[in-house]
Amino acid sequence: MTRPTSPPVPDAELLRLDHQVCFSLHAASRAFGSVYRDALKDLGLTYPQYLVMLVLWEHGPQPVKTIGEQLRLDSGTLSPLLKRLETAGLVRRERSAEDERSVTIHLTDAGEELRERALPVPRRMLAATGLTVDELRTLRGLLGRVTSALDDA
Amino acid sequence: MTRPTSPPVPDAELLRLDHQVCFSLHAASRAFGSVYRDALKDLGLTYPQYLVMLVLWEHGPQPVKTIGEQLRLDSGTLSPLLKRLETAGLVRRERSAEDERSVTIHLTDAGEELRERALPVPRRMLAATGLTVDELRTLRGLLGRVTSALDDA
DNA sequence: GACGATTGTGTTGTGTGCAACTTAGTTGCG
């Protein structure tokens, strides 16, 4: 614990800081998207599509709902995205037998095989950030706390 | 400088960390957007529109180009956004006299007046993040470094 | 078993974000 921020931080600075953080977050998110776009171009995936594939590669076939929970995306975003992945021949939809409302997403053989080609992507991204492992952990921690706090608000 | 991260950090952990950071950034960015949406609903602004208004409130009339530089947005995003702000009666477009290619964006009276109603927004956002001022500074610093590094890549 | 509430998915409409292209105006160089 440091001192309780001795000079009580004037309003003006607080407001500027808020703007700067929001700007930074917005800009950083888009900068990541941009670099991922390059890294994923050869695979024919967009960044959100890659995130969905990661979930499927790691945890196997699962309903739309659980994919959405992990990525914080709703059906309005996932339905058309999954349709594009299906058109690309990477996933397959299957109505669940137990619950006819549920649609289970499976990887096709092509989807499984794409994993190999995607393996070098994370290391490339990691290098592109220019941060140390410790800094990445700090960043992840702060972002996680912000997201939780904002979700509660 | 800390030690050079003595146990050389296994590949698997690095990859997971990269995913977690990207997930976190993506999620945090959208969580911010969601809370801003609520905070700005009464003003009739979206978050990116609010960012543009902030630039105009702080730095006065200026061409589309400089707005884009500050927000890292190109004309493909700004042109329709500014058109919507114009339709809402908040800004005015004016062809520059010296350089006919350039369009200067001015605030209308309504646009100026909206500033008063927007004043409480940053404090509300700041509180919603649940972070201390020091943590916000750390976050801003890390995000800035990541963005610079990614832009170079 | 009947029926209202809930749940999982999909659709529609609006607003970014960005690549690629177009148009009009400006600049530089022979």
Add this chain to the structure above:
DNA sequence: CGCAACTAAGTTGCACACAACACAATCGTC
């Protein structure tokens, strides 16, 4: 001057992201 290169803004097309709504299947309660 004349013309190519460049620049600022706008347009088009595609892919998120999300609110609001639609629909069918399921569940809970009686």
